[in-house]
Amino acid sequence: MNTDLRVLSAPEWDSWLSCVELAFGGVPISPETREMYAALSEPRRALGHWDGAECVGTAGAHSFRLTVPGGAPVPAAGISMVSVASTHRRQGLLTSMMRRQLDDVRSWGEPLAVLMASEPGIYGRFGYGAASAETKLRIDTSQVRLALPPGTDGVRVRRSSPGEALGACEAVYARLAPLRPGTPVRQPGWERVPVNDPESARDGGSPLQCVLAERDGEVTGYVTFHLRPAWEGAVPRGTVAVRDLAALDPASYAALWRFLFGIDLTSVVECGNRPVDDAVLRLVSDVRRCEVRVRDGLYVRLVELGAALGARAYRAPVDVVMEVEDTFCPWNAGRWRLTADAKGAAICRRTDDEPELALSVNELGAAYLGGVSLTTLAAAGMVRELREGALAGASLAFSSDTQPWCPHGF
Template sequence: MKTTPDPAPAGAAETGGSRTPATVPVDLGPDDAERIMALEHLVWFEVAPGVSAEDSLAELDFERTRGAELVSPAPRLGAAQGPTPLAGMYASWAMAVTAPGPLGSLVRLPMNGLTWVGVHPDLRRRGILRQMMTEHLTTAHDHGEAVAGLQAAEPGIYGRFGYGAASLDVTLTLGRGTELAADDALDAAAQEVTTHMVPAGTPEAMAAIQRAHLLAAEHTLGAVTRTEAMARVWFRDFPVARGSKEPLQVLLATRGDNLHGYALVRRSSQWEHNVPQGEVTVREIGATDPAALLALARRVVDFDLTGKVTLHGRGLDDPILWWAGGPRSAALRAGDSLWVRLVDVDKALTARGYAAPADVVLDVVDPVCPWNERRWRLTVGSDGVGRCLPTEDAPDLRMPVAALGAAYLGSRPIAAQAAAGQVTELRPGAAAELSRAMRGDVEPVAAIGF
């Protein structure tokens, strides 16, 4: 997720004694490749050698890509002639996320995945990000996209726009040959799973990865999935940019003729005093069941010529963590992963399921999306199905919309946010009631990188 801070309103802030020039939103397309890449390089100061602008932009959906232009750009001393630079840009994908369903089940929901957000370094802190975010969320609302998500490059930015950190990205570091201990039944089931490795960058491999990715997501709380268009280009191999690194590989797990999981791995060679100490990086690992996950995990910790295995994108109660012996055995590190935003409170709260009955009135504070800023009654029956409707009844809880986003995937309970002063309880017991209803049976897994 690519982001830059920019807290002031566009066209209204004063910086360095001069009034900020106004910006206008514009559609971006392939013909804007030069200025999109110019902004990309300025914001992120990363250039991938051997990767063309066309290759870099192939992952974008240009029907969902927008820019911000200065209305009256001033001459720029020393600048070469060329297209007018972009003041900022953003893009999104029509992704999906696995949320809690009724009574411990899971449900796949559409999610607007925001990405490629950047503001020109000369125009930071002038409200351009706020302008783009407001437009983005309004467009999502108009298109009926009730849930949005992102991964923040800097965590202090997106709470002000109503996003809440809903899952953690847990990294596990294991030694080569780590014993992954399971009970006899699970151990026997894992031995029935076959794994094989192929380069990830071919069309055939990318199609298999997408199949496994979608199958695993059906069984994994918090999983975010790529679109078919993203999947066709996401793991392309660029030898010049990769340099001496191994091409990305995929381990595919099968049981008979059925696909049950995958792991994206890259090994790096390293020797210390003539002893092999290569490193294995596991970019993604997903499975439809614990046996397939165990088989994949055992394979990645048993590559020859390696000494360390790093698994990214896991969760706090990941089975791999506990098969390995717990946090001290796995050198656990955690950071924020998916930030969730309820674009339409009523639709989003009705779409997911619940673990327990509830009847609460929520006074939602949401200045960015004013259609949400009102009282809502959430009623959940004994079947775990909820319904959220406008009401004028007295509120039980008052909260920023970000608090609902943080709790949406079944973690970050409302009661804990109330204890931290982020939610105000107006009826005793209401925070615990809503927490019990929204909690998932397990912690959500980290989102894939997007």
């Protein structure tokens, strides 16, 4: 390897992003999206490998606050724009960027790093664990009915432009963010991401549309979507492609889904990213006609293990000693005692006591948001119980009533 790894300078940003663009297929990023990324970028938190004047490797780290079990917003590095030029594969560029990046994240005092992987097999060797999942739905609205909760008829739905509704939608998002682990608390500028609407990303659909749910003049929910008209002979077969949907109460939530099901000239509602415990799966009359597909979502890396485990709340009291393996960030390796009281408040400290569970930092990352059971990981041979009963107690403590979910990429 004969390249120079360094922190990005602002004038290098265009070349750096062009490396990302080429690594992900070479399809040009739309001018609108490129401008948005430029505004959101943090060059001092980005790394680039340079071969002379050519950028051949990239790795960025956004400044995030991530909701964890208990509702606290924990500082986290949102890892993004990771790429290596195809001409420079298998030369150690990715490993060197991951090494430098995690060292930097630690120096910034951020106990977590999170990412959404383009390929799931890449990041395990750097200590990341798949901590959440997301669901893709394709609902045949010509055959599926909705069971509506009381109060649905009292919710008004009205159209608005995405830009005009942005403030109201962000207010709803801000109220919901503490309720679901894995949700980024929106930082300044990131409100643009849900309404970024380049024509190239519409898949033949309409410009982004927005409908608000209201009760007593207060916005209680919203949905953004594209319409893709289609006909099968003389029969309309249009699709409603949902971009984002959120609501503060069951009636508002159901009212938005009823609106989507009733749009003229359509017979399908598609959702590309919904939580795996989305309530719509309980409202539909026939879940088999919803084509539910589940895939991996957010990956979590504990950068400072003690601080990370002490920052979240726990579902039940726990006192457990863990022997943790972490070859990539060896400062995390060794024995840790995690103690949480009945209110969920926790402390995680070094100890010399005998271990009761043995696992790697990958499994702790997977279990961190409460969506992956330590018991399940043990059944897969990834967690070892060294004291009888320790696994059940720890697994319960780590769990969450609400499944973790990240509503948008970064």
